[in-house]
Amino acid sequence: MSVRPSLPRPAESASFPTLFRSILVAAFAAEGCIDDVTAAPDAATPDVAPPDTTVLDAITPDVNWPGPDAGPPLENACPAEQTRYYAPDQLDGLRSAGRFDYIEWRTFSRASWDGGLGGAAMWTTAATSGAHCATATSAAACESAFAALANEPAPATNHGWLHRYTRGDEVGAIRGVDDFVRLFAPVDTVGEAAFVATYRHGLTVPCVGSARRITTGGWEVLGGALSDCTFRSGQRRTITRTLVRVAPDGASTAIALETRESDDWCPVPGRRPDGLRDARPDAPDAVGLWLARAAHMEAASVFAFESLARELAELGAPATLVEAARRSADDERRHARMMGRLAASAGAAVPPVEVEAPCARTAFAIARENAVEGCVHETWAAMEALAQSSRAARPGVAATMGAIAVDEMRHASLAWQVAAWLEPQLTETERAAVREAREGARAALEARVERGYDRGLGEALGLPPPGLAARLVASLHAALA
Numbered sequence: 372m373s374v375r376p377s378l379p380r381p382a383e384s385a386s387f388p389t390l391f392r393s394i395l396v397a398a399f400a401a402e403g404c405i406d407d408v409t410a411a412p413d414a415a416t417p418d419v420a421p422p423d424t425t426v427l428d429a430i431t432p433d434v435n436w437p438g439p440d441a442g443p444p445l446e447n448a449c450p451a452e453q454t455r456y457y458a459p460d461q462l463d464g465l466r467s468a469g470r471f472d473y474i475e476w477r478t479f480s481r482a483s484w485d486g487g488l489g490g491a492a493m494w495t496t497a498a499t500s501g502a503h504c505a506t507a508t509s510a511a512a513c514e515s516a517f518a519a520l521a522n523e524p525a526p527a528t529n530h531g532w533l534h535r536y537t538r539g540d541e542v543g544a545i546r547g548v549d550d551f552v553r554l555f556a557p558v559d560t561v562g563e564a565a566f567v568a569t570y571r572h573g574l575t576v577p578c579v580g581s582a583r584r585i586t587t588g589g590w591e592v593l594g595g596a597l598s599d600c601t602f603r604s605g606q607r608r609t610i611t612r613t614l615v616r617v618a619p620d621g622a623s624t625a626i627a628l629e630t631r632e633s634d635d636w637c638p639v640p641g642r643r644p645d646g647l648r649d650a651r652p653d654a655p656d657a658v659g660l661w662l663a664r665a666a667h668m669e670a671a672s673v674f675a676f677e678s679l680a681r682e683l684a685e686l687g688a689p690a691t692l693v694e695a696a697r698r699s700a701d702d703e704r705r706h707a708r709m710m711g712r713l714a715a716s717a718g719a720a721v722p723p724v725e726v727e728a729p730c731a732r733t734a735f736a737i738a739r740e741n742a743v744e745g746c747v748h749e750t751w752a753a754m755e756a757l758a759q760s761s762r763a764a765r766p767g768v769a770a771t772m773g774a775i776a777v778d779e780m781r782h783a784s785l786a787w788q789v790a791a792w793l794e795p796q797l798t799e800t801e802r803a804a805v806r807e808a809r810e811g812a813r814a815a816l817e818a819r820v821e822r823g824y825d826r827g828l829g830e831a832l833g834l835p836p837p838g839l840a841a842r843l844v845a846s847l848h849a850a851l852a
């Protein structure tokens with residue numbers, strides 16, 4: 372059990388920006404950097420090509436292939452420069468396999484990042500191959516039917532995908548894996564098998580050596596799935612390696628082989644609402660994935676602050692705290708829009724925010740969540756945003772993070788002010804449990820910033836590298852706890 376002081380000190384909003392900047396300047400100095408913390412160097416810095424891999428690509432198939440069937444040598448589903456199966460990259464192959472004139476990959480998501488409150492489905496055409504209606508006997512009729520498909524209502528889900536195609540006079544859509552299988556059966560290419568494993572079983576399928584024919588007919592595909600982050604802020608994810616058998620008629624079964632720790636960590640998103648469901652952004656690369664996750668978490672924070680404002684009011688908190696929580700929800704709506712634009716510029720789709728209906732919570736539960744999500748995670752999010760505002764090389768990121776950092780420092784201050792008001796009302800046992808939760812979250816954060824750093828991603832987005840990040844975490848908590 373921690374022997375730190377029993378209560379966090381009251382924190383004044385006005386002193387937080389000064390404190391954060393002085394910590395960052397000291398950490399930069401220790402690194403030998405001379406960064407100006409208040410500068411936003413976007414315009415002067417060259418663009419950095421985003422890395423073309425994601426952490427999931429690190430899943431390496433076992434050379435000792437599991438399963439009883441001895442098949443021919445493994446095939447490579449993708450060109451050498453690609454490292455995972457991603458449907459939009461495969462359209463040329465699908466077009467020739469299906470003898471289409473044209474095929475496109477469309478995704479939709481609801482306007483979740485605009486406050487996380489749902490909305491109209493937004494369709495995006497992510498990739499195309501060929502020319503629509505190229506061999507139709509009546510181009511006008513074909514084009515008209517093709518255009519009509521663009522306006523069909525999205526399914527009653529929050530995000531998804533669709534293939535739209537033309538083949539002679541035929542115009543159609545593939546709205547799910549079952550449609551895909553009907554059109555392409557028998558499943559006789561490694562790409563088709565990888566499609567089934569990816570989009571029916573939710574796996575990431577690396578290309579090299581990740582699928583093979585089996586002698587009984589059909590395919591075996593090896594992939595991996597990362598664990599959800601629900602209730603696991605800042606924790607390390609696990610990967611479950613999974614074998615999918617795909618029969619020639621498209622029927623498939625998945626067998627979990629092993630679960631092990633991954634190099635990916637659940638984001639430390641700022642203030643995460645209780646009951647947030649995990650979401651899987653669709654992104655072409657690591658930069659897009661990071662931006663989409665960040666946009667999703669900004670939108671999720673709207674829910675966290677709305678709950679906090681309501682609960683503080685019910686507990687009779689000072690009006691200044693309640694009002695600050697309400698204003699913070701508005702800040703997070705704005706952040707979600709800003710990060711959503713950055714994610715869209717990187718070709719990433721931000722998944723909708725889904726939060727389970729909140730239950731009534733005790734003062735202890737609220738204080739414990741505030742300690743972890745506010746005093747640790749949101750305080751770190753503020754510091755990370757401030758660091759990014761002076762280090763990010765990718766255009767647009769530094770300026771956006773600079774604007775966000777100003778608000779996040781205010782949110783961090785609010786977390787410590789809520790703690791200073793709420794925790795004295797708890798029993799000694801409850802206070803000890805809250806303190807322990809805060810210390811545990813800080814220790815997990817220290818471990819998290821020391822691991823899983825991708826240099827290309829870090830430089831593009833200005834994320835502090837491990838040594839600097841560890842110094843920042845330690846300095847922050849020495850100053851605040």
Ligand SMILES: [Fe+2]
Pocket residue numbers: 641669672702703706775779
């Ligand atoms: Fe935010």
Ligand SMILES: [Fe+2]
Pocket residue numbers: 641642672703749778779782
């Ligand atoms: Fe925030």
